[in-house]
Structure formats: structure tokens, C-alpha cells
Amino acid sequence: MRSRDVGLLVRLGALGAVALLVGAGGCQPEGNSSLSTGPGGPGGTTGAGGSGAGASAGGDQGEAGAATTGSAGGGGGGTEDPPARVVTIEEITTEVVPRDTVVELKGVVAMSRKFFLDDTNSGDCLWGVFLSSPGLEETAANSGILAVSRSKATTDGNGEPVCPSLESASAGDPFPDDVAPGDVLDVVGETTYFSSSSCRDACGDLTCDSASEPPENASNCRQDCGTSPELIPQSAIGQFQIEWIKSAMRTGRVDVPEPHVLTADEVVKLSSPTETPFHHKWGGVKVRLEGSLSPVLRTNTMGEETVVGSYGNIHVENGTEGGLVQVGNKVYYIGGAQSACHQGPVYSDVNVTFNRVDGFIYKNFCIWSLQLTNKCTDIDPPSDDCVEDNLVCP
Structure with missing residues (x-):
């Protein structure tokens, strides 16, 4: 798959292929790939083993403040959705709500525009929007989360699947294409956790200032890739997300x-x-x-x-x-x-x-x-x- 959004994309296949692909790609400490395999097919998040949240509910875009959803339905891999559980971002990021749970976030605040995350070998385009808990004057711990939505790629003249450029085309996912910081949203999706154990070893061994300190416990380690003098260590720690977005209803505007x-x-x-x-x-x-x-x-x-x-x-x-x-x-x-x-x-x-x-x-x-x-x-x-x-x- 190719995308007009980025110059070079890391293809993501089944979970078993993730470590192979990362290793084969060599050291890419500044690359753009962010997702691995999850429910319903490639491109989800590791740690998610349940069924997908199902097909997305499409809709028309509208003015900020109108109750609108995104332009098309790019959903998860399930065939029938369980009822969504109304939860808060804090409940997801503190694991009060288990992973792989279909949830609804009500009145959350968009903190970013919609942006291209990655593509998958199954023909999905992945899009991200950062969300915040409502009613905050200042961001706080456990108050933010990345929402990951999907759409189907189109086909170019050579028969290759291509993800659209947000500068000139609709993404086709559940989020409004013009979602902007300050939009108030009701979002339905599935709780997931992005984690890849291959991250720590993707560029070889970690080197530490102290030979007696094990790399996995060292805070002063740097990845030994041999090309960049200011390397930042890779990490196997995961990130909480809400994925397999079914709907994203815009209901108003607030200050971020x-x-x-x-x-x-x-x-x-x-x-x-x-x-x-x-x-x-x-x-x-x-x-x-x-x-x-x-x-x-x-x-x-x-x-x-x-x-x-x-x-x-x-x-x-x-x-x-x-x-x-x-x-x-x-x-x-x-x-x-x-x-x-x-x-x-x-x-x-x-x-x-x-x-x-x-x-x-x-x-x-x-x-x-x-x-x-x-x-x-x-x-x-x-x-x-x-x-x-x-x-x-x-």
C-alpha cells in the first residue's frame, strides 16, 4: 500500500511479522510508524485480543457545534457490536475499564486536527485525533488519549491501494475531516493498548554509561545504532488508545x-x-x-x-x-x-x-x-x- 500523506511508510502485517519487519528495517529511531496488530486484522494495537468494535457509522460533515459524524464508515473487524459502556478517559488510562472494551466517551474535547497515522496490508488507512477530558482549564495526568479511526483505501491507476491526502480529499473515516482543537465530541470505539516488545531490540543492544547497570533498568541508556550522536532510547512501554472508532459525533465548541x-x-x-x-x-x-x-x-x-x-x-x-x-x-x-x-x-x-x-x-x-x-x-x-x-x- 502507498499513501500520498507520507514519503515512506512502514507496512504492518500480522502480529507475528511485526518484529521481523522492524528488525529488517534497521534502525529507524525517528520513523513514523505507530501501530501494530490488533483486533479484526492488521494495524491495531498489541494487547488487544478481542473482536473489533464493528463497522463505523458514517455521516455528513457540518459546522462546528452541529451534531455531525465523519464522512464514511471505517470500522473494526467484528460483525456485531456489544453495547457501548459510557466511560471517561481517566477510567481507560488507569485501567478501571479493561482493554478491549467497547466504550463511549461523552463530551470529550479534540486537542488536535485529524492526522494520518499509517496504512495496513489489509487495505485500511489509519487516522488519529488526540482527545482530552472535558471541563479542564489545564491538562492533567490521565486526561488525554489518542483516538485511532479507519477508512478503506482507494485504488490508483496501477491498481495499488492508496490512502488519501487530507490536504485535498476526504479521509473517509468516522471523524469529521475538519475536526479541530476545541471541538466537543461523543466518540464510540474500543479500548486498546499499543505495545510492541520488539521496540527495545529493533536497533541492537542498548548501551549504558554504567557497565554494571542492566540496560532494562538503566535510565541513561542510548540505543546503539551507530549513526546518530543524540539517540533517544526505544521503549517497550505501551500507550493507551481508543481504537476501532464506530462514530464521532460533534456536539459543540469550547476553549482547549x-x-x-x-x-x-x-x-x-x-x-x-x-x-x-x-x-x-x-x-x-x-x-x-x-x-x-x-x-x-x-x-x-x-x-x-x-x-x-x-x-x-x-x-x-x-x-x-x-x-x-x-x-x-x-x-x-x-x-x-x-x-x-x-x-x-x-x-x-x-x-x-x-x-x-x-x-x-x-x-x-x-x-x-x-x-x-x-x-x-x-x-x-x-x-x-x-x-x-x-x-x-x-
């Missing part, structure tokens, strides 16, 4: 909560491969880094130092031991986009220092990272083209 400002200790935990309690609490939540944040410079193929590395990622550090964070463009980037709003960030000044970074704590291809929603407003200073072109991005 302010992102929680991480402490120095929390910044260190963000990239740690072993901080399970932290990632279970904060995965899917929008947070803020503040202070003097220096980029770790890369060297491009021409031997020049750059702020922005592979896949549009920026690595920043706050001067704290282990306080290195990968800042990505997964949410706003669209491969081949005409609008600069959906292109990668640009920083020509290698001496730039960032004062603030807002993003979602998200496991992107085995690495816990921070994903921006907007390269003009979620990072200070903004991308160069935001200033030079007076770019205003939604």
Missing part, C-alpha cells in the same frame, strides 16, 4: 485547556524507556516544555550542521542530565503538501534557543516523543517560514 508545564524531572521521564507510570499517566496528553531549550545539532549529507533532522524532527535538551526530547511534526505534516503549514519545520539559525515547546506525549515508532500540532504556534520561536511568509496555520 492550557498544557501542563513539565518539571525538569518530568522532562527526563518523557524520553525514558522505563518510566511506565509516567507514560501511562501522560501518554496522549498535551504538555509544555519551558525554559532555555537548546537543539542538538545534526549533520546532513552535505556535512552541514542543521537544527532539523530526519523526518522533520528536532531534538531539544533543557540542560538536565537525560533531559533530551524529540520534537516531531507527525500531526501537521502531510507528504507532498502544497501548503507550508503541512510541511516540515525550517530553522536556518543553528544557534537558535527555544523558549517553549507544546506537544503531545506520544510513542512514535518505539520512541516517546513530543508532537507539535502547529509549527507556528506550538513552538517559540516558530518555524522560519511562519515569520518570513506571515504564515497563519490552522
